[in-house]
Amino acid sequence: MPARTTPARSRRHRVARSLAGQLFVVQVLIVAVVVAGGAVLAYVLTSDRAEQAAEQQVVATATTVADAPTVVQAAQQPDPTAVLQPYALRVTRDAQVDFVTIMDTHGVRWTHPDPTEIGRHFLGHIGPALAGHTFTETYTGTLGPSVRAVAPVRDASGRVVALVSVGITVQQLSGQLRGAITALVAVAAAALALGGYGTWLANRRLRRHTHGMGAAELSHLYEYHQATLHSVREGLVLLDRAGTVVLCNDAARELLGLDGPAEGRPFAELALPTPLRAAVAGDEPVRDQLHLTADRVVVVNTSPIGERPDLGTVVTLRDHTELQALSGELDSVRGFAEALSAQAHESANRLHAVVSLIETGRHRQAVDFATAELELAQQLTDRVVGAVNEPVLAALLLGKAAQAAERGVDLVLTEESRIDDALPEGLSARDLVTLLGNLIDNATDAAIEGAGRHPGPPTVTVTARTDARELLLRVADTGPGIAPDAVDRIFERGWSTKQPEQARGRGIGLALVAQTARRNGGHVEVGGGGGRGAVLTVRVPLQRGVGR
Numbered sequence: 001m002p003a004r005t006t007p008a009r010s011r012r013h014r015v016a017r018s019l020a021g022q023l024f025v026v027q028v029l030i031v032a033v034v035v036a037g038g039a040v041l042a043y044v045l046t047s048d049r050a051e052q053a054a055e056q057q058v059v060a061t062a063t064t065v066a067d068a069p070t071v072v073q074a075a076q077q078p079d080p081t082a083v084l085q086p087y088a089l090r091v092t093r094d095a096q097v098d099f100v101t102i103m104d105t106h107g108v109r110w111t112h113p114d115p116t117e118i119g120r121h122f123l124g125h126i127g128p129a130l131a132g133h134t135f136t137e138t139y140t141g142t143l144g145p146s147v148r149a150v151a152p153v154r155d156a157s158g159r160v161v162a163l164v165s166v167g168i169t170v171q172q173l174s175g176q177l178r179g180a181i182t183a184l185v186a187v188a189a190a191a192l193a194l195g196g197y198g199t200w201l202a203n204r205r206l207r208r209h210t211h212g213m214g215a216a217e218l219s220h221l222y223e224y225h226q227a228t229l230h231s232v233r234e235g236l237v238l239l240d241r242a243g244t245v246v247l248c249n250d251a252a253r254e255l256l257g258l259d260g261p262a263e264g265r266p267f268a269e270l271a272l273p274t275p276l277r278a279a280v281a282g283d284e285p286v287r288d289q290l291h292l293t294a295d296r297v298v299v300v301n302t303s304p305i306g307e308r309p310d311l312g313t314v315v316t317l318r319d320h321t322e323l324q325a326l327s328g329e330l331d332s333v334r335g336f337a338e339a340l341s342a343q344a345h346e347s348a349n350r351l352h353a354v355v356s357l358i359e360t361g362r363h364r365q366a367v368d369f370a371t372a373e374l375e376l377a378q379q380l381t382d383r384v385v386g387a388v389n390e391p392v393l394a395a396l397l398l399g400k401a402a403q404a405a406e407r408g409v410d411l412v413l414t415e416e417s418r419i420d421d422a423l424p425e426g427l428s429a430r431d432l433v434t435l436l437g438n439l440i441d442n443a444t445d446a447a448i449e450g451a452g453r454h455p456g457p458p459t460v461t462v463t464a465r466t467d468a469r470e471l472l473l474r475v476a477d478t479g480p481g482i483a484p485d486a487v488d489r490i491f492e493r494g495w496s497t498k499q500p501e502q503a504r505g506r507g508i509g510l511a512l513v514a515q516t517a518r519r520n521g522g523h524v525e526v527g528g529g530g531g532r533g534a535v536l537t538v539r540v541p542l543q544r545g546v547g548r
Helices: 007-067 069-075 080-095 170-209 215-231 250-256 274-281 321-359 363-387 391-406 429-449 509-519
Strands: 099-103 135-141 144-154 160-169 235-239 245-248 289-292 297-304 313-319 410-413 459-466 470-477 523-528 534-541
Touching: 007 069, 007 080, 007 099, 007 135, 007 144, 007 160, 007 170, 069 080, 069 144, 069 160, 080 099, 144 170, 235 250, 245 250, 250 313, 274 289, 274 297, 289 509, 321 363, 363 391, 391 410, 391 429, 391 459, 429 459, 429 470, 429 509, 429 534, 509 523, 509 534
Parallel strands: 410 459
Antiparallel strands: 099 160, 135 144, 144 160, 235 245, 235 313, 289 297, 297 313, 459 470, 470 534, 523 534
16 A cells, blocks of 8 residues: 555645745745846946947047038038038948938038938037037937937138038947847846756755755754753763864763853863863774763763764763762672671681580680680771771771781771761761772782782771861771872872783772762872882861861
8 A cells, every 4th residue: 555644744745845945936036136137237238338339439420521621612512412412321331320411500401311301401409519519419300219419510710611410320229239138138048047057956955965854844953952962861072073062961061070161162171081081082982981070980982973083073971970889889798798708618617626626625725716716806896896986987897807808918997096976078978988998999909919028917007087177087008009100190090000901990999089089078198108008098078168
């Protein structure tokens, strides 16, 4: 069955065609008006120039005839017509004029193209010529309307003895203009056809670029485009071929932490982290890269616009902050689970040892062995619980201690550690886990890396305390320390002391620590080094706006 066309679709097609047709008609009318105006102007100019040329021709001929000695002598003879009629006919033919009329001072003709008119009065004005002036006029005589000149004939004493009138009929002028008008009409028609064809080509190209949509549809499409781009939660940035921001929707402005408008500014000049700007400015497309801004962790993707890469780039941003925090918490929980599993296995071994001592009758040794293990675990628990009132932080320290012990690292909580109920305003339990958990993980890895460089087992020392002004979290390790040239880079995303094949997926922990501290109004200090281990200190004010 043939496809049915709905009334709405038919109306849309009719609207689209009518808009395109209207545009074509308007353009053709404009071209036609311009061509017609040019043709009329050219006709007027040509006609005016032809009349001026005719006036110059008849004046020159009239004055030449009036100055001819033959005319002056014949005008003073009894029968001027006998001499002047052949002469006038010859001049009329040679000068390509319609008539040469020679008359006396009363206007009686001595010559005329029509011999029957000889002896009759000249039809026209002769007053200025009798006064000695040559003049021109357009007058209707025996040959019809004509452009004529009348000149006086003077004798040797300067007295006017006769008059000469030379004229070209308007009919002859029209004949001269007819060829020019024909050529002008042909040029105008060709210009109109060429303009119409060019307009049709432009309209066809416009329709192809607009995909056949009309003005109303394009307007609606633009409104839909703007509404969609600014309503989606995913950040979207459009860059032109020079890297200038063409569009930055509300979500992208929020994710990037931009205060003012970004449109019209080069992306490389925005106040953003260097790795993020470098990733967007790179030649290769970016796929699901994690980057840190001032307050967020974002996933960045870039791709060229259309099939031609020189048209620009589209950058999409997704908020990964909460997911990254949850991932960190999940890693901590997984570590806790592994530590608990290891502890359960170790406890089973110790239980077997106690049972074996009892079975062999060594009851005293069994009690001492079991009590010693309980005292070590209870000392750490009592120390953490007594110093830290925040349950999430206490649980984190106990879990990290068990996890470090499983890896052969001693986690020590200093005597000065004490955290009461007073914590920085706005600092969530998740941010606490992010700060201290990442610091301890980083220090544990460093301590294991530096094992054997210092006497004793690898150790991580934690200080957590609050005073009247701030929360202090300090983590020191017995690792190799931080090289002086790397101090400014350790908080960059992707920085790691691991080899490239080992560092894949790492290098974001310290960056998250710096971002979380900065988001809560605090900062991170770096100490140690020189082979004596590293010391990282986080200071967060209890109240926002309090200076360092």
